[in-house]
Every structure is written in structure tokens, then in C-alpha cells.
Amino acid sequence: MNKKILQTLEFSKIIQAVANLAASDLGKEQVLTLAPSIDKEEVELWQDETEDGTKIIKLRGSMPIPKLQNVRPHLKRLDIGASLNGLEIAQIGKILRTTTELNRFFENLKESGIEMNRLYDLADNFVTTPTLNQLIRETVDEDGHILDDASPALKGIRTGIKRGENNVREKLDGIVRGKSAQYLSDAIITIRNDRYVIPVKQEYRSHFGGVVHDQSSTGQTLFVEPQSVVELNNRLRQLQIEERREVDRILAEISNEIAPYSKDILNNMFLLGKLDFIGAKASYAKNVAANRPLIHEDNEVKLLSARHPLLDPETVVANDILIGGENQAVIITGPNTGGKTIILKTLGLLQLMGQAGLQIPASSESQIGLFTEIFADIGDEQSIEQSLSTFSSHMTNIVSILDRMDNKSLIIFDELGAGTDPQEGAALAIAILDKVGAVGSYVMVTSHYPELKAYGYNRPQTINASMEFDVNTLSPTYRLLIGVPGRSNAFEISKRLGLSEEVIDTARQLIDGESQNLNEMISDLENRRKMAETEYLEVRHYVDEAEQLHMDLQTAVQQFYAEREELMKKAREKANSLVEETEETADQIIKDLRKKQIQGHVENVKEHELIDAKTQLSGLRQEEALAKNKVLKKAKAKQVMKPGDDVMVQSFGQKGVLMERADKNHWVVQMGMLKMKLKESDLILTEPEKEPNRKMIASVRSESNSHVSPQLDLRGERYENALAELDRYLDAALLANYPLVTIVHGKGTGAIRQGVTDALKRHPSIKEFHYAPPNQGGNGATIVEFKS
Known part of the structure; x- marks a missing residue:
């Protein structure tokens, strides 16, 4: 992957943000070497590790990794026979202690049954050294100071x-503190040359005898070791020399103990850095609300609800960014400052992050490709030193891209062909896109040229897109619209700003018919998109209901079969028990018959007849004995069903209506929105529901009248919630006996207003409806009149 793209898309800022989350220098070093890979197995491995890290953060908070130093130089000195100082040994000891803690941490995770993709394999490579750990802990503290108990000496x-x-x-x-204090400059005891001294005034230097070790900058104070403490200081100095020798001996001894484990310590240090690196990636994913992307082998990129990670998460607008598959080229048009360049950078940066093993700020269903190269021509790269114009600078970069691209490249062009004559620039842009298409690279481009809108409409594997602009507020919404080219809003904006209709009409006549037709085509596409969006939301509502009902039905069927099997099992056990009792009775009868035959009391009883009787009695034992239950047969016989009857469907626990007989044993049953073919044995006739008493309805209406507002406000509601609230409100208003009501839906995008209109058209109790007068909200509210 070329290094220029990492700078252009500010990938280094992402790396620095991750590095700041590393707990140790070891982890930070590995973060700073992070770069995208083009090897799918390697990218999957990195993503597995990051996913493991995010799982640990969710379940345990973080891995117990403290701030660790790089001990590689210490181990190299050991390899050549040198001794380490106390601080170096303490740093190695910290590596070994952390290794033990991490090894125990992962053992606890494994015992808890928590699954990991890769980290258990990493932790298995740790080498623990309990004896060496204890030796270092008993000899050196965390600051490298040799403890008193390191040796008896x-x-x-x-x-x-x-x-x-x-x-x-x-x-x-x-x-x-005595009488001689008058000869001192200050009543303190200090140290010079590792010996205790006192500050004596210069004129009394000979009063205490002894040795002068130092003097003040003015020469007025001498630091004197009095003769009375010289011998004591000598003995103290000798002990200090012995202490240093003993410390050196202890350090050399511990260094010799550590040396055989230098490779194991180096291995542990690398693994700790690796785990810290993975933890930093996971922490960054948590900070930017990222998810693991899927990797599509054919480079079909789908970034759903994608956000640029360097923008303020409170204000950034999430967008679905799609490229690949049927859309090898995407052409984005629209006004300046509408967010086109951010879309390009988001696509490129998230792709780089995904290939580097980082999770991306997009929804969990998002997928990235695996590109061998990502090229970008973004921004003003004018070079004063090279005396290149903006156009020349861009063209130099584009030439380099065209020379290096292949069919696994992702190319990003910002304002392709800009900086020169519009007609020539548009022609160059189309020719460049044709060249990219011939090679098979994927390309996303932004432009203002209307010729590219027509190119995107007519060229195969090419699709238009635009950044939405709100003419009412004269501001961009930063929403990417795939399939709709951007159109000029100059006339609408000028009209809202007060320019006269005469001037605007004159301007319309001056533009050529082709441009006018193009704008009309775009406007028509926008209207169709909004209508399709509204219909999609409505269908989605019904699909969600159907899916929920389907899930409920599946659950009910499973429960039914489980309960039926349990009942059949109990019934078979009971039947077999009865048969066994009958067989025992029969055996006794046969024994009695044989006994009587032998004694001559019964005549004409043949042996084969006795055997036949025994066989017939044994035949009473049947697995499906309950199938001949006469009580159930009689209950079924009483049910004479006909179309229109209300029934209870036993397997689903739902009421339905018989529509028609499907065959001898099945009926077509209507349950709510669903029609199903069901067995007749699964249906039970129920009494039809009685019509509500009209007097009761009137009383309910009068009682409800005081609780229902004559106006419903749907502004700010989601589409599905708004339509459900409208349905409930209309029922309540009818019960309240209102002659007319007002539905306030606002103007906005028009989706809710259209949904309200469609719902009112279908309602059987509405006489007519129309928009409110201008002083009562205009087309932001609808007046509804009920049938009398």
C-alpha cells in the first residue's frame, strides 16, 4: 500500500489515537508500526484479535497490563556477561510479574467458558518463572533499590x-545546639563528599579543627568536618564502601540467575506488547462506537451508517456508502460544502482501517473489500516550488494513478477535471473514467459537471449519487443519496431570497433545453425516491408484523408438538399399564382353565385354543391405542363446519374465520392478515362475537368526549409510530362523536404527510379531508370530516 494514501486520508491520526490508548511503551511501539495488509488471512487474524479485545473490555473492563519498559537492551547486556543495575532488574521483574498475572487472567476467562478467537493461543505461549519472580521480588523493590533482606551481610x-x-x-x-553554635553560619548539619559537616564562619575555621570539605560562593562560610567526628565519619565511610561491594555482589548474582531466561523474558515481553497493542485497538473501537467489518472477496464495499472517525461524533451524519458489485463507478454531484469530500475520505479511511485490523465506525452488517492499492486525488496540491498550477498538480497525480492501478485498486477522485475549461474538463473526466473502467478498478468521484450526470445515467456499472440539499432551509443535510444525481438549486434558492419571478423566468429561458431536461429528470427521480422510501417504510411495517407473527406461530407450533408428544407418551404409558394388568388377569384365567382341564372339571378346551386366547389378549397392547378414543370421536362428530363460522385454531391459540373447504380434511382459515390451510381436526367451532350495544357505544362516546383532543400532532414522530398513532386517534375521535378533527403532520420531507393522506383515503368512516387554511398551518395540517 503506497504511503501517500496514508497521509492523504490522515491514517496517521488514527494510529496516533490508538497509540495514546496503549498502556505500555511495548504496545505503543507495535501500534506505530500498524499498516494495512493485502493478505486476507492476515487481516482476518488481526480482526479476530481486535474482536477478542473488545469482548474482554465488555466482560472484564480491560487486560491487567501496567506501564512496561523495553528490556531488550538489558537482555543484550546479559548475553555478553554484564551485570544489571537494580532498576534494570526491577523492570525485568515487572515483566515477569505481569506475565504471571496475564496467564492467570486468561486461565480465569477460559474457566468461565468465555470463547476467544486468538488470544488463548497467544497466552499459551507465555513462559512463567515463579522461582526467578520470587528471587527478584525478595531482592529488589519496584524502584530498583536493593532491599535490606537481600542478604544477611x-x-x-x-x-x-x-x-x-x-x-x-x-x-x-x-x-x-551547644555554646559553639555562635561560630556557625547556620545551625544545621549537612553532607559534603559523602561526609557529615557543619557550616562554620570563615573567621572561626580553626576553632573546630578537622577538615574543610567545601565553602560557600562568597567564601564567608566553610563546610567543616570537626575533628571530633572525623573518626566516626571514617568508620561510616568504610561501612558504605562495604555496602556498595555487597550490593554489587548481589546484583551480579541475580544477573547470573536471570541470564538463562533471557529468551523467555524476550518472548514474554513481545507477547505483553502484543496484548497491549490489541487492547489499544479494542479501546479505540469502543471510543468511536466501531464494529468488526465483514471482508468481501469480490471487493463489494457496503459501509452502512458509516461515520468519519475524526469528526465530532455528536454532529457527524452517518451515511450508507456503497461501491462494487454492479456499481464499479459512483459519481457524486451536488453543491459545495455539501459533504462530498468527506464521503470520499470516509470510504478510503474506513477501508484502510479495516485492512489494518481495526474495527470501523459503521454498523455491524458493514463489509469492506481487500484492495491491493488505494489511490486518491483530493484537495489542492498546488506546488509553488515546482511552479505547477492546481490543474497541473492534479493531472500529474492522476497520470501516476492511471499508470499504477489494476483491477483490485480503489480510486478516489475529488472534483475530477476541475481547474480548466468546463467543456474540456468534463471530456477529460469522462475519458479518465473510461480508462479506469477498462482496467476494472473501483472508482468514486465527485464533480460539478452536468455531463458526468448523464454519463452516470447511461454508462453500465456506473451509478449517480448526490448530497441532499434542503431548499427550505438553504442548507445541506450531508446525507448521501445513491441513485439520484445532484441538481442545481440556484433558481429555487434565488426565489426564496426574493429574486423576482420575471428575472428567474428569463434565466430559465437562457439555459439550453438539455440542461433543463436533465434538471427535470433529476427532480422526477427525487420525487420517485421519496415515494419509494414512503412505500418501503409502509411495507417494512407490515413485513415486521408478519415476521413477528411468523415467529409467534413457530413458537406455538413447537410448543404444541412438544405438549402433544408428552401427552401421547403419558397416554401410551397408561394404556400399556392397563394392558399389562389385563394380561395378568387373562394369564390367571388361563391358568385356572388349565387347572380345571387337568382336574376334569372343564371339557372340550383344547391347548391351541388356550394359546389363541393368550395371543389375542397380548394383541391388546398397541402403540396408537389412543387413536381409537371414542370420546374424542363423538366430540369431533358434533362439529359441523361451514364457511363463515368462527373457529379456534388449537395449534396456534388464535381465533379465525372459515373461508372455504380445501379438501376432505382441510379448511382455508383467515387469521388476521394471514390465510392458512389447516386440518379440520385442529379447529374448534366457537360462538360468534355479539355486536356491541348501540346504547353502550353512545354512552362510551359521550364519556370519551371529554378525554379526546380535537387535534392530533404527529410532528417529530417516526413514520411507523405516526401512522399507528393516527389509527388509534381516528377510532377515539369516532367514539367521541366528533364531526371533524385536525391532523398536524408538518411539512418536512413530506413522508408523514403522504402517509396520513394514504391512510385517510382508505378509512371507511371519513367523508372528506383537505389541507388547513394558510392561517391554520396550510399544507402542514389536514382537516378531516367524518361521515354522519
Whole structure:
């Protein structure tokens, strides 16, 4: 992947944001080397690791990785036989302790049954060294200071040092607090050249004897070691030398203990850095509300609800960005400052992030491609040093892109062909797009040229798109509209700003017919898109209801079969129990018959007859004995069904109406919106519902009259919620016996207004409806009159 694209799309800012989330220098080093890959297996591996990291954040908060130092230089010194200092050993000890903690952390995750894609395999490569950990912990603290208990000799020496320091200080305290204090510049005890001294006025330098170790900058104060403490200081100094020798011996001993584990420590350090790196990627995904993208082998990119990660998440507008498949080229048109360039950068940057193993700020159903190269020509790259114009600079870059692109490249052009004569620029833009299309690269381009709108409309595998503009507010909405080219809004804007109709009409006559037809075509496409969007929302509402009903039916069927199987099992067990009891009785009867035959009491009873009787009795044991249940047969016989009857469908627990007989054993049943072919044995006739008492309705209407407002406000509601609220309100208004009501739906995009109009047309109790007068809201409200 070329490095220029990383700078153009500000990928380095993403990397820096991730690096700031790393807990250690080890993780930060790995983040800073992050770059997109063109190997699918590698990208999938990286995405697996990031997904594992996000799962840990959701379940455990984070991995227990503290700030760690790079100990590679320390280990290299060990390899050549050098000894480490206390701080270096402490840093290695921290690596080993963290290794143990992480190993225990992942064991706990595994025991909890939490599944991971890759991190368990990583954790299995840790090498724990409990003996070495304990040795370092008992010898060195976290700051690298050698502990007193590191050896008995060191403890004895340090005890002697403390005793010697106390003796020296007591001796000097006697001087500082005694009669000789008058000869001192200050009543303090300090240290010079590792020996305790006192500040003596220059003129009394010989009063205390001893050794002068230093003097003040003015020369008025001498730092003197009095003769009375010279011997004490000498003994203290000797102990300090012995302490240093013992510390060096201990450090050399520990260094020798660490040296055999240098490769294991280096391996652990790398793994800790890797886990910290993965944790930083996961933390960034959480911060930008990112999801893992799917990878499409044929480079069909679908970024759903995509957001640019460097923009303010509170104000950024999410867009669906689609390219690939049937749309090899996407041409975006629209006004300046409408967000076209941001769309290009979002596409390129999210693709780079996905190929680098980062999750992207888009919905979980989004998918990216796997491009070998991403090229971009964005912004003003005019070079003063090279004396190139804006057009020349862009064209130089475009020439380089055309020379290097292939059928697995993604190309982004901002204002293609701009900076020169419009006619020539448009021709160049079309020729460049033809060249890109011939190679098979995927391209997204922004432009103002109307010729490109026609190109996108007529050329195969090419689609128009635009940035929506709200003429009412004279401002862009930053919404990307796929399939609709941008159109000029100059006349509408000028009209709203007060330009006279005469001037506008004159301007309309001056533009050529082809441009006028193009704008009319775009306007028609916009209207059709809005109508399709409204119809889609309505159909989506019904589809959601149908899906929910289907799920309920599936659940009911499963419950029915489970309960039926359980009942059949119990019935078979009971039937078999009865048969077994009968067989026992029969056996006893046969025994009695044989006994009587032997004794001569019964004549003409043959043995084969006894065997036949036994066989017939055994035949009473049947698996489907309940199928001959006479009680159920009688109950079924009483049901004489005919079309129009109300029935209860037992398997679904729902009421329905018989429409027609499908065959001898089946009926077509209407249940709400669904018609189903059901077995007659599954249906039970029910009593039809009685019509409500009209007097009761009148009382309900009069009672409800005080609780229903004559006006319904649907502004701000979602489309589905608005239509449901409208339906409930119309029923309530009819019960309240209102002659007419007002529906306030606002103007907006017109989706809710159109939905209200369609609903009112279908309602059987509405006599007529029309928009409100201008002083009562105009076409932002509808007056509805009910039938009397």
C-alpha cells in the first residue's frame, strides 16, 4: 500500500489515537508500526484479535497490563556477561510479574467458558518463572533499590551504617545546639563528599579543627568536618564502601540467575506488547462506537451508517456508502460544502482501517473489500516550488494513478477535471473514467459537471449519487443519496431570497433545453425516491408484523408438538399399564382353565385354543391405542363446519374465520392478515362475537368526549409510530362523536404527510379531508370530516 494514501486520508491520526490508548511503551511501539495488509488471512487474524479485545473490555473492563519498559537492551547486556543495575532488574521483574498475572487472567476467562478467537493461543505461549519472580521480588523493590533482606551481610552492614549515622549526628547536634553554635553560619548539619559537616564562619575555621570539605560562593562560610567526628565519619565511610561491594555482589548474582531466561523474558515481553497493542485497538473501537467489518472477496464495499472517525461524533451524519458489485463507478454531484469530500475520505479511511485490523465506525452488517492499492486525488496540491498550477498538480497525480492501478485498486477522485475549461474538463473526466473502467478498478468521484450526470445515467456499472440539499432551509443535510444525481438549486434558492419571478423566468429561458431536461429528470427521480422510501417504510411495517407473527406461530407450533408428544407418551404409558394388568388377569384365567382341564372339571378346551386366547389378549397392547378414543370421536362428530363460522385454531391459540373447504380434511382459515390451510381436526367451532350495544357505544362516546383532543400532532414522530398513532386517534375521535378533527403532520420531507393522506383515503368512516387554511398551518395540517 503506497504511503501517500496514508497521509492523504490522515491514517496517521488514527494510529496516533490508538497509540495514546496503549498502556505500555511495548504496545505503543507495535501500534506505530500498524499498516494495512493485502493478505486476507492476515487481516482476518488481526480482526479476530481486535474482536477478542473488545469482548474482554465488555466482560472484564480491560487486560491487567501496567506501564512496561523495553528490556531488550538489558537482555543484550546479559548475553555478553554484564551485570544489571537494580532498576534494570526491577523492570525485568515487572515483566515477569505481569506475565504471571496475564496467564492467570486468561486461565480465569477460559474457566468461565468465555470463547476467544486468538488470544488463548497467544497466552499459551507465555513462559512463567515463579522461582526467578520470587528471587527478584525478595531482592529488589519496584524502584530498583536493593532491599535490606537481600542478604544477611547487607542487613548487618546497613544496621551498622544507621548506627554510625546516629552517632555522627548526635555528636554534631551537640555542637550545633551547644555554646559553639555562635561560630556557625547556620545551625544545621549537612553532607559534603559523602561526609557529615557543619557550616562554620570563615573567621572561626580553626576553632573546630578537622577538615574543610567545601565553602560557600562568597567564601564567608566553610563546610567543616570537626575533628571530633572525623573518626566516626571514617568508620561510616568504610561501612558504605562495604555496602556498595555487597550490593554489587548481589546484583551480579541475580544477573547470573536471570541470564538463562533471557529468551523467555524476550518472548514474554513481545507477547505483553502484543496484548497491549490489541487492547489499544479494542479501546479505540469502543471510543468511536466501531464494529468488526465483514471482508468481501469480490471487493463489494457496503459501509452502512458509516461515520468519519475524526469528526465530532455528536454532529457527524452517518451515511450508507456503497461501491462494487454492479456499481464499479459512483459519481457524486451536488453543491459545495455539501459533504462530498468527506464521503470520499470516509470510504478510503474506513477501508484502510479495516485492512489494518481495526474495527470501523459503521454498523455491524458493514463489509469492506481487500484492495491491493488505494489511490486518491483530493484537495489542492498546488506546488509553488515546482511552479505547477492546481490543474497541473492534479493531472500529474492522476497520470501516476492511471499508470499504477489494476483491477483490485480503489480510486478516489475529488472534483475530477476541475481547474480548466468546463467543456474540456468534463471530456477529460469522462475519458479518465473510461480508462479506469477498462482496467476494472473501483472508482468514486465527485464533480460539478452536468455531463458526468448523464454519463452516470447511461454508462453500465456506473451509478449517480448526490448530497441532499434542503431548499427550505438553504442548507445541506450531508446525507448521501445513491441513485439520484445532484441538481442545481440556484433558481429555487434565488426565489426564496426574493429574486423576482420575471428575472428567474428569463434565466430559465437562457439555459439550453438539455440542461433543463436533465434538471427535470433529476427532480422526477427525487420525487420517485421519496415515494419509494414512503412505500418501503409502509411495507417494512407490515413485513415486521408478519415476521413477528411468523415467529409467534413457530413458537406455538413447537410448543404444541412438544405438549402433544408428552401427552401421547403419558397416554401410551397408561394404556400399556392397563394392558399389562389385563394380561395378568387373562394369564390367571388361563391358568385356572388349565387347572380345571387337568382336574376334569372343564371339557372340550383344547391347548391351541388356550394359546389363541393368550395371543389375542397380548394383541391388546398397541402403540396408537389412543387413536381409537371414542370420546374424542363423538366430540369431533358434533362439529359441523361451514364457511363463515368462527373457529379456534388449537395449534396456534388464535381465533379465525372459515373461508372455504380445501379438501376432505382441510379448511382455508383467515387469521388476521394471514390465510392458512389447516386440518379440520385442529379447529374448534366457537360462538360468534355479539355486536356491541348501540346504547353502550353512545354512552362510551359521550364519556370519551371529554378525554379526546380535537387535534392530533404527529410532528417529530417516526413514520411507523405516526401512522399507528393516527389509527388509534381516528377510532377515539369516532367514539367521541366528533364531526371533524385536525391532523398536524408538518411539512418536512413530506413522508408523514403522504402517509396520513394514504391512510385517510382508505378509512371507511371519513367523508372528506383537505389541507388547513394558510392561517391554520396550510399544507402542514389536514382537516378531516367524518361521515354522519
